[in-house]
Amino acid sequence: MLVNGQWQRKWDPVQAKDSEGRFIRQSSSFTSRLGASDIESGRYSLIVGYICPWATRTLIARSLLGLEEHIDIKVVNPVLTDFGWRFGGFPGATVSGYSGVEYVHQLYTQTQADYTGRATVPVLWDNKGQCIVNNESADILKIFNQDMRVLHQSSIDLRPAAIEDAIDRFNERIYDSLNNGVYRAGFASSQQAYEEAVDQVFAALDQLEELFTNQKYALANGLTECDIRLFVTLVRFDPAYFSLFKTNVRRIEDYPALSAYLERLLQIEAFSVNTRIDHIKSGYYSIKALNPLGIVPKGPDLPWFKYLKEGV
Ligand SMILES: N[C@@H](CCC(=O)N[C@@H](CS)C(=O)NCC(=O)O)C(=O)O
Incomplete structure (x- = not known):
């Protein structure tokens, strides 16, 4: 994970635990929603891993709502490295497409130089502002379904x-x-x-x-x-x-x-x-x-x- 913008130790899946050994998941840090003036085709990228259930929620919503041609995807290598998620190097994984960015954690520090926390996927990335909009899949589902409705190529409403x-x-x-x-x-x-x-x-x-x-x-x-x-x-x-x-x-x-x-x-x-x-x-x-x-x-x-x- 990152501490004050620096990658610490080797990647470890156990985020936090209570005194009885119960796993505790960290809560997401970037939770913005989009307003009408923020919506532009091609402005946002979705950073995902097909391994990850939370990221796959957002991928399925993107496909169901017909947002594929408006939001491109960047796919991480499913094999975890000591530095967390890395781009490319596996069938179906992609390069980041951003100069000098090999690991997802670099997108976090680019957004907030002193970021402390885990560098998780999915991430909704703003190519115009060069920053993370949101890293919580539950919010990204709402952004896709509600905030981006003008771009939908489908009549499906996932949250009537x-x-x-x-x-x-x-x-x-x-x-x-x-x-x-x-x-x-x-x-x-x-x-x-x-x-x-x-x-x-x-x-x-x-x-x-x-x-x-x-x-x-x-x-x-x-x-x-x-x-x-x-x-x-x-x-x-x-x-x-x-x-x-x-x-x-x-x-x-x-x-x-x-x-x-x-x-x-x-x-x-x-x-x-x-x-x-x-x-x-x-x-x-x-x-x-x-x-x-x-x-x-x-x-x-x-x-x-x-x-x-x-x-x-
Ligand atoms: N609350 C987040 C959870 C995302 C999450 O935990 N993603 C995992 C992959 S399945 C991750 O990126 N883990 C990396 C880490 O914990 O360092 C969401 O639903 O978007």
Whole structure:
């Protein structure tokens, strides 16, 4: 991480923990929204990693809303280095395109010279101001859906005003137990913290299995932001979390309704084109604290890989 603008120590996934060994995630630092006069086609770039579920939320929204030709993407190498995320050098990864910028942390110090914190993706970058606008995926989803509406080439609304409360309630319900729950299991530093997290993960999955036995999407109204948030965790579960994060009580494949839901979403191009199993596996298994030798497992081979365009 960066401390007063200087890169400290080697990269380490465990951000902070409480006295019982529970993983604590840092909160995001750049949280601006965009006004009408800020919106210009081509002005912003989205810095992402296909490995990262939070970044993939924003990639899927960008595709669903038809923002691809207005916001370009820069993709990091999924393999973590001692200096955090690096650009290029992996199929599907790109160079930064900014002179002298090899690592994501350089974009943070370019924005704020004395920045202290982790240099995370996703980042919404302003090419005009040469600075980070926002590094919180939940906000970037709102920027794309609401602030950039004039640029949309799609009639999809991922957050209809009439059901915003229901969207926020659903998101809240799955964030701690599932989206972040898998990380709390994987990065737990005590048996008790691990078991607590795993139990919550599977309680959430069991409930969702029941929900999707009767419903096509997370909310009965149709596709929303909630489906994006759920999808990015479900799609990483069997290929990575199940073994690396030890969330191995059941696979998503063992849940018929959840598997059908996953396949339903993968038949929508915005979901399949932004899912790269090669990035997901190489990235997660490069976390040295959990897998010191960096060996990437060959399996599993899952039936839904047939929907993926690249990187299987
Ligand atoms: N709150 C952030 C979390 C982003 C995040 O934690 N990204 C991870 C990748 S999955 C990251 O960049 N980690 C690098 C680090 O922690 O140093 C968001 O949702 O945008």
